[in-house]
Amino acid sequence: MPPSGGKRDWILEIAAEEFGRGGYEDTKWSQIAAAVGVGPTALYHYFASKQHCLFVIMERTVEASRLRFVRIVGRNAGFADALVAALYDAYALDDREVLRYRLLTAEIGLLATPRALRSEEEARQAARQRIHALELAWGTFLARGMQQGVLPEGDIRMLTSAILGLNTSVWHWYRPGGPLALSAVADLYVSRTLGMVGLSPELAVRPSAGRTQSA
Amino acid sequence: MPPSGGKRDWILEIAAEEFGRGGYEDTKWSQIAAAVGVGPTALYHYFASKQHCLFVIMERTVEASRLRFVRIVGRNAGFADALVAALYDAYALDDREVLRYRLLTAEIGLLATPRALRSEEEARQAARQRIHALELAWGTFLARGMQQGVLPEGDIRMLTSAILGLNTSVWHWYRPGGPLALSAVADLYVSRTLGMVGLSPELAVRPSAGRTQSA
Numbered sequence: 001m002p003p004s005g006g007k008r009d010w011i012l013e014i015a016a017e018e019f020g021r022g023g024y025e026d027t028k029w030s031q032i033a034a035a036v037g038v039g040p041t042a043l044y045h046y047f048a049s050k051q052h053c054l055f056v057i058m059e060r061t062v063e064a065s066r067l068r069f070v071r072i073v074g075r076n077a078g079f080a081d082a083l084v085a086a087l088y089d090a091y092a093l094d095d096r097e098v099l100r101y102r103l104l105t106a107e108i109g110l111l112a113t114p115r116a117l118r119s120e121e122e123a124r125q126a127a128r129q130r131i132h133a134l135e136l137a138w139g140t141f142l143a144r145g146m147q148q149g150v151l152p153e154g155d156i157r158m159l160t161s162a163i164l165g166l167n168t169s170v171w172h173w174y175r176p177g178g179p180l181a182l183s184a185v186a187d188l189y190v191s192r193t194l195g196m197v198g199l200s201p202e203l204a205v206r207p208s209a210g211r212t213q214s215a
Numbered sequence: 216m217p218p219s220g221g222k223r224d225w226i227l228e229i230a231a232e233e234f235g236r237g238g239y240e241d242t243k244w245s246q247i248a249a250a251v252g253v254g255p256t257a258l259y260h261y262f263a264s265k266q267h268c269l270f271v272i273m274e275r276t277v278e279a280s281r282l283r284f285v286r287i288v289g290r291n292a293g294f295a296d297a298l299v300a301a302l303y304d305a306y307a308l309d310d311r312e313v314l315r316y317r318l319l320t321a322e323i324g325l326l327a328t329p330r331a332l333r334s335e336e337e338a339r340q341a342a343r344q345r346i347h348a349l350e351l352a353w354g355t356f357l358a359r360g361m362q363q364g365v366l367p368e369g370d371i372r373m374l375t376s377a378i379l380g381l382n383t384s385v386w387h388w389y390r391p392g393g394p395l396a397l398s399a400v401a402d403l404y405v406s407r408t409l410g411m412v413g414l415s416p417e418l419a420v421r422p423s424a425g426r427t428q429s430a
Contacts, residue, residue, distance in 0.1 A: 023325075023327065025240075026328050107324070109322070113240075155403055158395075158400065158403050161384065161385075161388055162384070162404065165385070166381050168384070169381065172323065185373065188373050188374075189377065192374075192412075195411050195413055196410050196411035197410070198416070201413070
């Protein structure tokens, strides 16, 4: 647990919203401090820099996504059912969560470059490890489908990248409150993803026991 | 033509390489000036800012991609042949071009936010217009395939986004000189894209008259 965990979590919430709305680069550290209701210096008690804060938000966003994936895949015995449920779940997001994925997708390139500042570098590596853990979870799951003969054979790492890449590409253009409902996006993208991995797009039927869709 | 077009083009070349290699945010304007062999002030004769320069690089990268797409689609009479050729062409890139797409993909989020500086804003809008033109070209092409009954019906805008999203997701992780040859990535991604749009992945046969693959 970080010192004063509650306040730190709260700052992360506010920072994620500010970054998600105004864009990471255009959001000043002082704006976040103002939104939190403290001075910029007080924020440094919790994060060494704006980038440190961003990396922690990214780590948490990816880890939340991985936990959801593992839970859903674990409670569906059949591979195809599990895949459909996991794919739909990736779009079962409220507006706040969409902003967070949009931030992650927009700034993920920053994770490629090592940082000189120790806390930034540690947070960067932690976020990268969470991404690798998510990819590993997906890869393990896809391997199961191939072993069972349900999923056509293929390069697992590239197939994982293709599935995650197709999903995250949505957060580049989808805007909450825009003309398209997220549920319509989900229907199309889930069926297209099934076609991509070599299964029937007809399998794309929203699981009834899933989370409530926001749009 | 911009004033002193030759020198401006040359600065764009060098800047694209520096940004692509070191990352946009971590590359200083003074580094580009040093690579060009002038002082930072002299660079401002050509670009109002680092961001202005980035937006012009993005605009040119997207427009080059659109021109290639239009040319390839125009010289293949059959829809499926044209689609396969266009998809393969999107991976027929040399290392320099890969760096440019990597830069475009990593920084495309910056195009979402209006800029206060006039030349930055003009370049931002020009880059966005080129992206819309590329999406329109793809959409028109996909509509042709649907009209001909070759491509299963579907939402054209979302299908365009899915195709482009899947393609550009590669530039987030692919590294020239890494363990994977770009030709292997192309084979997998082209066949998967065909499955995604509802065509047979077996159609993924590299066109012999295509550009030479770099890897």
